Amino acid sequence: MKAYLDLMQDVVDNGFDKGDRTGVGTRSVFGRQMRFNLQDGFPLVTTKKVHLRSIIYELLWFLKGSTDNTWLTERKVSIWNEWALENGDLGPIYGKQWRSWQCHDGRVIDQISEVIEQIRTKPNSRRLIVSAWNPAELPDESISPQDNVREGRMALAPCHCLFQFY
Structure with missing residues (x-):
């Protein structure tokens, strides 16, 4: 503290x-x-005051790879409500970037699975990083979060752009 x-x-x-x-x-x-x-x-x-229950559910939601706010609202977590479309979609935010990063060549990278494997096999690597910062899918700040989602971009840019294990 x-x-x-x-x-x-x-x-x-x-x-x-x-x-x-x-x-x-x-x-x-x-x-x-x-x-x-x-x-x-x-x-x-x-x-x-910190709403620990919301923090836990949000992290589980990210780790599931979800970008659908419905899962959170069903658990009475409302922190993403104002940016979601009516159907719950938030665009390619954290969950997609962490679990289904789209490469330009069509490959999909599950960064969470990969970093877990790297921790097991190369615990001293300096590359134990998970990133949510995907410039190709960042929002256009001149339009609303909902319009960004409709255009295939993130509702909001990630506040927590990466984390690293050391």
Whole structure:
């Protein structure tokens, strides 16, 4: 928790104010990194209310490879509702990128299965990375999330663009 609070203080003291797609604005610092050894516990923010059940269901949903918000709403998780089409579609967001990354040559890569196999066979590799940042499917910020989905793009660009095992 101290690392998070230190980062927040850094943002307050050294951050730059910028506009954003929401119109609210953002204060940020560039390039900070946080690292957590999960053997020491789960790095959950405790300075604000966190809906752990929603976090767990959302992660399971990503890991299933789903991009259909219906599965979440059936479990009373509403965090994606405002960006989904009426049928629940959110376009090629996290689940698709993690489990069904489309290559230009037609291959499909299941990044989760591949990184698990790499952890087993090459645990010291520096390439134990899963990415959700697919430039070919990023949304056009000049149109609505729903219109992006209708055009085959992500409803929203990924906030968590990658994670790495080290």
